[in-house]
Amino acid sequence: MQHYPALFEEAIRKNHAVFISAKCEVWYSGQVESYLPLGDRVILIKDDGVMVVHQPQGNNPINYLKPGATYSMTLNEGQLFLNGNNIKLKEFMDVKVQKIYAMHTQKLEDGQSIQVAGTEEDMAQMIMEKPSLIEAGFKPVAQEEQTKFGYIDVLGVDKKGILTVVECKRNQADFKAVEQLQRYVERLKESKGITEVRGIIAAPKIQSGADLMLKEKGFTFVAVKPPKHLERFNRNQKTLDFF
Amino acid sequence: MQHYPALFEEAIRKNHAVFISAKCEVWYSGQVESYLPLGDRVILIKDDGVMVVHQPQGNNPINYLKPGATYSMTLNEGQLFLNGNNIKLKEFMDVKVQKIYAMHTQKLEDGQSIQVAGTEEDMAQMIMEKPSLIEAGFKPVAQEEQTKFGYIDVLGVDKKGILTVVECKRNQADFKAVEQLQRYVERLKESKGITEVRGIIAAPKIQSGADLMLKEKGFTFVAVKPPKHLERFNRNQKTLDFF
DNA sequence: GGGGAGAGATGCCGC
DNA sequence: GCGGCATTTCTCCCC
Numbered sequence: 001m002q003h004y005p006a007l008f009e010e011a012i013r014k015n016h017a018v019f020i021s022a023k024c025e026v027w028y029s030g031q032v033e034s035y036l037p038l039g040d041r042v043i044l045i046k047d048d049g050v051m052v053v054h055q056p057q058g059n060n061p062i063n064y065l066k067p068g069a070t071y072s073m074t075l076n077e078g079q080l081f082l083n084g085n086n087i088k089l090k091e092f093m094d095v096k097v098q099k100i101y102a103m104h105t106q107k108l109e110d111g112q113s114i115q116v117a118g119t120e121e122d123m124a125q126m127i128m129e130k131p132s133l134i135e136a137g138f139k140p141v142a143q144e145e146q147t148k149f150g151y152i153d154v155l156g157v158d159k160k161g162i163l164t165v166v167e168c169k170r171n172q173a174d175f176k177a178v179e180q181l182q183r184y185v186e187r188l189k190e191s192k193g194i195t196e197v198r199g200i201i202a203a204p205k206i207q208s209g210a211d212l213m214l215k216e217k218g219f220t221f222v223a224v225k226p227p228k229h230l231e232r233f234n235r236n237q238k239t240l241d242f243f
Numbered sequence: 244m245q246h247y248p249a250l251f252e253e254a255i256r257k258n259h260a261v262f263i264s265a266k267c268e269v270w271y272s273g274q275v276e277s278y279l280p281l282g283d284r285v286i287l288i289k290d291d292g293v294m295v296v297h298q299p300q301g302n303n304p305i306n307y308l309k310p311g312a313t314y315s316m317t318l319n320e321g322q323l324f325l326n327g328n329n330i331k332l333k334e335f336m337d338v339k340v341q342k343i344y345a346m347h348t349q350k351l352e353d354g355q356s357i358q359v360a361g362t363e364e365d366m367a368q369m370i371m372e373k374p375s376l377i378e379a380g381f382k383p384v385a386q387e388e389q390t391k392f393g394y395i396d397v398l399g400v401d402k403k404g405i406l407t408v409v410e411c412k413r414n415q416a417d418f419k420a421v422e423q424l425q426r427y428v429e430r431l432k433e434s435k436g437i438t439e440v441r442g443i444i445a446a447p448k449i450q451s452g453a454d455l456m457l458k459e460k461g462f463t464f465v466a467v468k469p470p471k472h473l474e475r476f477n478r479n480q481k482t483l484d485f486f
Numbered sequence: 487g488g489g490g491a492g493a494g495a496t497g498c499c500g501c
Numbered sequence: 502g503c504g505g506c507a508t509t510t511c512t513c514c515c516c
Contacts, residue, residue: 017285017299019262021349031509032361033471039353042260042287048300056260056351057291059309059496063357064509066302091509104345106264108299110282114306118275120492147515151491170493174504179422180491207504228276274494302511307494334494363507390500394506413507417489423506450489 001080004100008073008082011105018045020082021101026053028063030091036062038098043082045071047108051084051093065093118228123168124153126227127202131156133224134166134200149188154202162198163188169203170226175210177201182217244323247343251316251325254348261288263325264344269296271306273334279305281341286325288314290351294327294336308336361471366411367396369470370445374399376467377409377443392434395427397445405441406431412446413469418453420444425460 011018020043026036041062042054049069052061069086082095131138137159146152154166165188167173167181181199188197199219206214206221214221254261263286269279284305285297292312295304312329325338374381380402389395397409408431410416410424424442431440442462449457449464457464 017264019264019285019345019347021260021262021347021351028509029471032359032469033473034357034359034509035473036357037355039355040351041353042262042351044285044287044297046297046299046301050300050302052297052302054287054289054295055355056289056353057293057310058289059293059295059307060510064302066509066511067300089509101349102262102347104262104264104347106344108264108283108285110284110299112280112282112298114277114279116275116277116494118494151514172503176505209504226275228272230276230278271494277494303495309494309496359509361509394499413509415488419490452489 001075001078001100004080004103005073005075007103007105008071012045012071014107015047016105017047017108019043019102019104019106020045021103022095022097023099023101024082025096025098026063027094027096028092030086030089034063040101043095045084049086053093053095063093065091069093115230117230118170118226120153120168120170120226123170123202123224123226124166127154127166127168127224134164134202134222135159138164149191150184152184152188158198162196163192163194164198164200166200166202168224168226169201171204173201173203173206173210173221175207175213177203177206178210178213178217178219181214181219185219244318244321244343247323247346248316248318250346250348251314255288255314257350258290259348260290260351262286262345262347262349263288264346265338265340266342266344267325268339268341269306270337270339271335273329273332277306283344286338288327292329296336296338306336308334312336358473360473361413361469363396363411363413363469366413366445366467366469367409370397370409370411370467377407377445377465378402381407392431393427395431401441405439406435406437407441407443409443409445411467411469412444414447416444416446416449416453416464418450418456420446420449421453421456421460421462424457424462428462 023040025038028034045051048067050067051065053063055062065084069084071084073082080097084093128140140156146155153168156164158164165184169177185197185199202222202224204225266283268281271277288294291310293310294308296306298305308327312327314327316325323340327336370376371383374383383399389398396411399407401407408427412420428440428442445465445467447468
């Protein structure tokens with residue numbers, strides 16, 4: 001155990017990432033206070049100060065610190081501690097380590113950003129490009145107009161020229177989506193000084209209760225699925241790699 | 244590179260966790276489609292099928308698979324691939340590995356649950372135990388009554404005997420909290436067939452706009468901070484460890 | 487920095 | 502399974 005603190009401190013100093021597999025207890029104090037009894041965990045510390053503590057199961061880290069935290073590892077009378085703290089956010093992590101199974105430190109280089117297709121924004125973009133997905137005669141207005149009235153996904157006019165707010169949801173729309181749509185419609189009526197504004201929810205599906213609420217308020221549901229296709233050059237890249 | 248697939252497959256077969264540090268590209272297809280260009284990443288695969296892919300910075304994994312996914316590693320004409328798929332959820336991850344810097348596999352044992360203090364539920368519990376935090380004369384009703392009217396944090400009567408809904412927020416309350424409170428109040432009025440029900444938001448602070456909305460609707464804000472103290476035996480445990 | 491909203495949100499509980 | 506809601510939510514964008 002004696003050599004771990006020196007190895008750890010050197011890795012931190014060099015801005016290396018640190019991977020630790022250990023049997024440990026974990027205390028966290030910050031937004032809340034928490035205690036995790038003794039067990040095996042995987043700990044990852046990144047070069048921006050992020051720390052995640054994972055149990056052997058589960059999607060999410062059981063404990064974590066946000067970017068900007070600093071770390072130290074100390075051995076005191078045979079007891080190993082790993083301490084992290086984010087002074088600005090007043091968050092503290094204390095790990096009492098009973099046994100380190102493995103520790104790996106390494107510089108990681110990565111400047112890449114992920115490309116994602118199928119988000120709500122992609123849905124809005126698709127509707128802007130093909131307004132007939134909403135209904136015949138629907139015409140989106142310029143995108144710059146949108147922000148002036150709030151975070152409206154697509155603003156347009158229907159075939160009769162009535163101002164229409166379209167709220168997109170990439171998954172099933174719920175009653176909160178209906179409330180959100182209503183807020184936008186009310187805001188638009190006040191802002192423009194008009195009495196008639198239509199509201200449309202565009203989503204793959206809608207909850208039955210939300211559909212009732214929608215109809216009560218005089219709004220409309222339109223079934224639209226988010227597009228899930230990355231740009232062609234990526235698809236080709238993947239295809240070429242695989243076949 | 245040749246020995247990695249055998250090591251990996253054996254680890255998966257034995258239900259070991261797998262840690263990999265690698266230079267790679269990542270494709271994901273499922274809820275959305277995504278592509279992450281070549282760079283250094285840390286990959287963790289847990290024994291329940293969870294996979295997380297981390298870039299050198301940032302709180303969250305850049306890609307992940309949920310519990311139940313299965314994995315294989317293959318070397319084909321000198322090209323290493325790590326593939327994961329969750330058949331039930333129709334989610335797929337493909338990692339094209341250019342270089343493995345390190346790989347560690349190990350059985351992890353952990354059956355512990357985290358204890359957390361300072362959540363919204365803790366706030367509600369604190370108010371149940373000390374109702375004067377809300378106002379003089381406030382009396383909570385039995386906890387069993389709560390669920391019948393929805394997810395009401397604390398239901399009680401004020402000093403005049405008027406039914407009162409308390410909605411707790413552990414952080415600053417916003418206008419959505421006000422809308423939520425209003426839903427509960429409306430639901431209670433209908434359900435009980437009464438016309439007067441009070442609404443109170445208990446939180447450390449409230450947004451100025453939300454406070455306006457609150458007053459418009461005739462509701463009240465009470466400043467309450469969530470309790471952040473773990474049970475005594477844990478505090479003592481920590482104290483004893485540290486001093 | 488505050489406010490508003492999305493996220494491949496996740497996770498929990500209750501029906 | 503759906504529904505409603507909290508989360509140490511996190512993240513992004515805009516004012």
